[in-house]
Amino acid sequence: MNALTHITLPHYLVLAAILFCAGLCTMTIKRNAIGILIGAELVLNAANVNLIAFSRYVTGQLDGQVVAIFVVVLAAAEAAVALGIFLSFYHRLATVDVDRGDEMRN
Amino acid sequence: MQQLIEPALFYSFAAMCLAGAFGILLSRNIVRAAVWLLATLASAAGIYFMLGAPFVGAIQLIVYAGGTAVLIIFGVMLTSRNPKLRFGPRRWEIALAAIVFAGLAAGLSIVLVKTPWSTRDARALTLPAAASQPDIAATLTNATPGVDGTRNIGNALLSTYLVPFEAISVLLLAVLIGAAYLARPRVPGSKGGTR
Numbered sequence: 001m002n003a004l005t006h007i008t009l010p011h012y013l014v015l016a017a018i019l020f021c022a023g024l025c026t027m028t029i030k031r032n033a034i035g036i037l038i039g040a041e042l043v044l045n046a047a048n049v050n051l052i053a054f055s056r057y058v059t060g061q062l063d064g065q066v067v068a069i070f071v072v073v074l075a076a077a078e079a080a081v082a083l084g085i086f087l088s089f090y091h092r093l094a095t096v097d098v099d100r101g102d103e104m105r106n
Numbered sequence: 107m108q109q110l111i112e113p114a115l116f117y118s119f120a121a122m123c124l125a126g127a128f129g130i131l132l133s134r135n136i137v138r139a140a141v142w143l144l145a146t147l148a149s150a151a152g153i154y155f156m157l158g159a160p161f162v163g164a165i166q167l168i169v170y171a172g173g174t175a176v177l178i179i180f181g182v183m184l185t186s187r188n189p190k191l192r193f194g195p196r197r198w199e200i201a202l203a204a205i206v207f208a209g210l211a212a213g214l215s216i217v218l219v220k221t222p223w224s225t226r227d228a229r230a231l232t233l234p235a236a237a238s239q240p241d242i243a244a245t246l247t248n249a250t251p252g253v254d255g256t257r258n259i260g261n262a263l264l265s266t267y268l269v270p271f272e273a274i275s276v277l278l279l280a281v282l283i284g285a286a287y288l289a290r291p292r293v294p295g296s297k298g299g300t301r
Contacts, residue, residue, distance in 0.1 A: 005113045009225050012157070013218040015120045019146075021211035022127035028203050029195045032136050034181050038143050041174065042127055045150050048162075056157045057225040065159045066262050072162070072169050073274055077281040079174045083181040084288030090185040091292055097193050 012053035020046035033086045033096040037079060044075045115156055122149035134194055136186075140178050147171040161256045 023042030030036050048068045055064020086096055093100050126146030130139045147170045154163035195203075263271050 005110065007112055007116045009223050010219045010221075011116065011120075012153070014215045015123065015153070017214035017218060018124060018211050019127055021207045021214070022124075022131055024210070025203050025207040026127075026131055028207075029131070029200060031193050031195060034136055034178060034185070035130075035139055037181075038130055038139055038178065041143060041170075041178075042130065042146065045147065045170075048166075049150060049153055052154055052157045052159045052162060056159070058223065060226055062258055062262060063266075065162050066259060066267050068154075068159070068162045069165055069259070069263075070267075070270055070274060072165055073278070076169050076174050076177075077278060079177055080281055080285045081288070083177060084285040086181060086185055087289045094187065096185045099193075 009053060009057040012049060012057075016046040016049040016053070019043075019049065031097050031099050033089065033098050034083075036098065037082050037086075040082075041075060041079065044071060047071060112156070116153075119149045119152040119156065122146075123153065136182050137179065140175060140182060143178065144171055144175040147175060161259050 020043055023039045023044075023046060026039030026042060027036050028039075030039065048071050051064040051068045051071070053064075055061065055068075089101065090096055123146055126142045126144075126149065129142030130146070133139045133142060147166065151163045151166040151171065154160075154166060
């Protein structure tokens with residue numbers, strides 16, 4: 001039981017990997033545009049967990065934490081712009097179902 | 107007994123994180139998915155506190171959980187004319203995605219567990235490379251090497267990471283202008299012209 005009770009780097013990496021795959025699955029499955037944005041937020045959080053875990057366990061420097069702060073700020077900015085795009089989409093098509101956005105098909 | 111605190115904390119935060127992630131995956135209602143996202147972000151902040159990153163955890167709670175999740179809920183409010191309208195993925199799409207991503211998660215987990223990482227076991231973090239100059243460390247009260255802290259992150263942001271810091275300020279200005287333009291009030295029925 002020592003591998004399970006002694007928390008080391010692979011514990012955090014596996015958590016981040018499962019979060020990443022859940023976020024990718026959400027981005028793939030959801031038809032609601034805002035659901036896709038929520039999946040993107042999950043992926044970014046998984047990357048942040050990875051960054052801070054490596055900063056804590058491998059390098060011991062604070063660089064991973066500083067980059068994680070930048071990732072948080074960038075994710076918030078991306079969410080704002082994405083919601084602006086979804087508002088334009090909704091104005092045009094009266095729905096946020098991304099399967100309806102096929103005007104350029106054929 | 108004392109050695110069980112850290113695994114207990116880690117497994118509780120990890121369980122809440124994964125419960126939130128699967129709640130987002132499995133919920134058909136977009137508002138419920140946004141609330142599960144809030145739970146995931148809050149427990150990720152707990153993970154950051156456990157990893158010795160209190161400043162990043164606080165930023166996560168303020169900006170992510172308190173800002174982005176609320177922004178998403180506002181977006182849901184503004185783009186739902188008929189709240190009872192539900193559209194979801196088809197059955198075969200769900201099955202295919204579940205198989206592919208479960209396989210990906212299993213493969214990643216196996217690789218991550220089997221890799222011989224060269225980790226350090228020290229509990230304390232040191233300063234980033236550029237901020238560990240002795241003259242800066244001597245004048246600050248909290249900048250003893252081996253102690254992480256907000257002050258050291260602040261020093262790093264203004265010394266080593268100055269260029270990304272300024273670039274992100276310009277990016278936020280661009281995001282402000284872009285989002286304000288994209289969400290401008292429109293004449294209903296026209297192709298997006300303003301009044």
